Amino acid sequence: MTILLEGQEVCKNFGGLAALQRVNFLVHEGEILGLIGPNGAGKTTLFRCITGVYPPSLGKIVFMGKEINKLMPHDICVLGITNTHQVVKPFPEMTVLDNVRVGAFFGRGWVKGEVKDANKEATRVLDFTGLAPKANFLARNLTLPDRKRLEVARALATRPKLLLLDEVIAGLNATETDMMMHLIRQLRGNGITIFMVEHVMRAVLGVSDRLIVLNFGKKIAEGTPDQVATNPQVIEAYLGKSYATGQGQNSHRVTDGEIPNKTMERNNSSCSK
Amino acid sequence: MMLVKQLLCSWKVWVGVIVIAFLVLIPFLEIRGGYLQTLGFLTFLYISLSTAWNILGGYAGQISFGHATFYGLGAYTTSILILRGIPALLTIPIAGIVASFYGLLWGYPCLRLRGQYFAIATIGVGEATRLLMLNLDDLIKNNYLLKGFLQKGVLTGGATGLMLPMPPDIRTYATGFYYGVMVLMFGALLVSWWVKNGKFGLGLFAINMDMDAAETVGVNTTRYKILALMLSAFVVGISGSIYAQYVFYIDPQTVFGFPTSIAMVLMPTIGGIGTLTGPILGAVVYIVVQDRILTANLNLGFINLSLSSLHLLLYGGLLVVIILFEPKGLLGMYRRLSNLWEKHKMRFLIARGGIEKI
Numbered sequence: 221m222t223i224l225l226e227g228q229e230v231c232k233n234f235g236g237l238a239a240l241q242r243v244n245f246l247v248h249e250g251e252i253l254g255l256i257g258p259n260g261a262g263k264t265t266l267f268r269c270i271t272g273v274y275p276p277s278l279g280k281i282v283f284m285g286k287e288i289n290k291l292m293p294h295d296i297c298v299l300g301i302t303n304t305h306q307v308v309k310p311f312p313e314m315t316v317l318d319n320v321r322v323g324a325f326f327g328r329g330w331v332k333g334e335v336k337d338a339n340k341e342a343t344r345v346l347d348f349t350g351l352a353p354k355a356n357f358l359a360r361n362l363t364l365p366d367r368k369r370l371e372v373a374r375a376l377a378t379r380p381k382l383l384l385l386d387e388v389i390a391g392l393n394a395t396e397t398d399m400m401m402h403l404i405r406q407l408r409g410n411g412i413t414i415f416m417v418e419h420v421m422r423a424v425l426g427v428s429d430r431l432i433v434l435n436f437g438k439k440i441a442e443g444t445p446d447q448v449a450t451n452p453q454v455i456e457a458y459l460g461k462s463y464a465t466g467q468g469q470n471s472h473r474v475t476d477g478e479i480p481n482k483t484m485e486r487n488n489s490s491c492s493k
Numbered sequence: 494m495m496l497v498k499q500l501l502c503s504w505k506v507w508v509g510v511i512v513i514a515f516l517v518l519i520p521f522l523e524i525r526g527g528y529l530q531t532l533g534f535l536t537f538l539y540i541s542l543s544t545a546w547n548i549l550g551g552y553a554g555q556i557s558f559g560h561a562t563f564y565g566l567g568a569y570t571t572s573i574l575i576l577r578g579i580p581a582l583l584t585i586p587i588a589g590i591v592a593s594f595y596g597l598l599w600g601y602p603c604l605r606l607r608g609q610y611f612a613i614a615t616i617g618v619g620e621a622t623r624l625l626m627l628n629l630d631d632l633i634k635n636n637y638l639l640k641g642f643l644q645k646g647v648l649t650g651g652a653t654g655l656m657l658p659m660p661p662d663i664r665t666y667a668t669g670f671y672y673g674v675m676v677l678m679f680g681a682l683l684v685s686w687w688v689k690n691g692k693f694g695l696g697l698f699a700i701n702m703d704m705d706a707a708e709t710v711g712v713n714t715t716r717y718k719i720l721a722l723m724l725s726a727f728v729v730g731i732s733g734s735i736y737a738q739y740v741f742y743i744d745p746q747t748v749f750g751f752p753t754s755i756a757m758v759l760m761p762t763i764g765g766i767g768t769l770t771g772p773i774l775g776a777v778v779y780i781v782v783q784d785r786i787l788t789a790n791l792n793l794g795f796i797n798l799s800l801s802s803l804h805l806l807l808y809g810g811l812l813v814v815i816i817l818f819e820p821k822g823l824l825g826m827y828r829r830l831s832n833l834w835e836k837h838k839m840r841f842l843i844a845r846g847g848i849e850k851i
Contacts, residue, residue, distance in 0.1 A: 305705075309703045311707075312703075313698075321695060374710055
């Protein structure tokens with residue numbers, strides 16, 4: 221498989237905080253790569269380094285043989301990497317169709333700004349993502365699942381080679397999650413490589429070919445979903461040391477007993493106040 | 494043919510034709526000794542200004558309080574060139590180009606700022622430019638290299654301003670400019686329409702709504718904002734040039750003054766920011782109100798107030814009221830009222846049993 225995107229020793233510091241420390245990663249063409257990790261692990265920061273919003277402090281990011289760390293986000297988009305935002309960012313006062321048209325007009329390989337072509341592309345993407353019935357709604361009137369869909373649709377309209385999905389499933393219910401997973405698989409079927417951050421384990425383990433795990437800015441594991449799910453370091457990062465070292469049963473019982481009591485106490489005290 | 498037929502049936506088109514025909518005929522009608530013609534000239538000029546400002550401020554959402562710099566620069570470029578013997582018509586595009594390059598000069602650093610910070614920076618630029626123009630003669634007086642630009646020791650004339658020679662037949666001249674500024678207005682509206690319906694405008698709207706999102710879907714935000722500023726500056730520069738040639742006298746306090754910038758912010762805001770017709774409405778209201786107020790006196794018996802000294806206060810108040818209660822301006826109000834009207838009409842029809850309830 222050819223390598224589409226390669227990160228070499230990517231570091232990002234915010235003042236004294238090392239958000240990413242020497243992260244190496246490879247994205248192969250045509251795969252679905254998952255990126256997981258506890259809160260604050262640096263997943264979104266890594267995405268922002270790739271899309272050029274935060275240029276990496278050190279290290280190199282290479283996309284199809286071209287170094288992209290110094291490029292502006294719009295240049296990177298035109299090269300073929302588009303992301304969706306964790307906190308959805310539609311253009312609120314535009315219609316859904318216009319939102320998608322922005323992507324169609326300004327994305328990759330759009331030389332002539334012909335209104336007709338962009339409209340055709342936008343309609344095609346809307347049909348594909350199932351937003352077509354709501355094409356004339358203002359984006360601010362959409363529900364959350366639809367807004368997430370719109371994020372994906374707008375990103376797709378730029379015709380990316382690599383699509384970075386930042387928590388598109390979080391906050392969706394079971395049916396919507398299944399629909400989104402189906403959509404992601406369809407996208408891969410259309411030849412788009414996918415790199416996704418997700419907290420919903422059912423979705424990310426179900427859909428990804430490979431996973432990368434970050435914790436405190438460091439890559440702690442990489443491999444197939446099965447390998448990662450049984451990796452002691454990953455279990456430690458998510459569930460604590462006692463789980464990873466096999467004392468799980470014991471500590472499990474203890475915490476199980478303690479946590480409800482504590483929360484009850486807290487609830488009582490807040491009520492009495 | 495279908496389109497023509499449709500156009501002929503629409504009452505809006507007929508109203509438009511009649512209004513335009515009336516405006517074209519104004520110089521021949523001689524209503525109130527040319528008063529209406531002057532008012533028309535000013536209205537067209539201000540419609541051009543507000544439409545131009547709207548491209549940056551309305552479409553791209555970058556509120557500029559420094560557009561008087563372009564207006565003044567256009568006026569000064571034209572005056573300085575005319576005084577040095579360059580044909581007046583040729584100076585008009587030059588004024589536009591100079592203004593738009595000045596826009597590039599300060600737009601590049603300032604447009605990196607966002608929201609209110611950009612607005613504050615433009616206030617600074619506007620005032621700095623005005624002060625520079627007031628003192629430019631003193632600055633270059635003793636400079637050997639720049640001395641060649643002076644004419645009788647004067648380039649910008651400092652606070653006294655510049656006088657242009659008057660033509661012998663002022664009536665025809667004024668009428669010519671009346672039509673000239675009308676063409677400018679239609680040009681500005683055409684540019685605005687073209688921007689609004691094309692790729693350029695889509696990019697500007699995207700920048701207006703969410704700059705980060707626009708950037709990640711491939712909009713080169715810096716370039717688009719600067720282009721919008723330059724386009725806007727070009728039209729404003731031409732307007733300034735025409736103003737200078739129409740009134741024959743300019744000084745920094747009028748053309749570079751802060752009130753001029755405020756006027757350009759106010760007009761689209763009154764009419765409906767970010768729309769095509771809003772700036773037209775706003776400019777008409779602005780000019781009519783200004784015309785009424787400047788000549789009005791408020792006699793309260795014990796005190797006689799000249800309202801002309803209060804007109805800026807009124808505009809400030811108006812701006813606050815509009816932003817608080819009707820941020821989308823007159824057009825927003827019209828849309829809201831017409832929605833209400835439709836709703837009531839529907840209710841009335843349902844109550845009368847005229848149509849089935851949906």
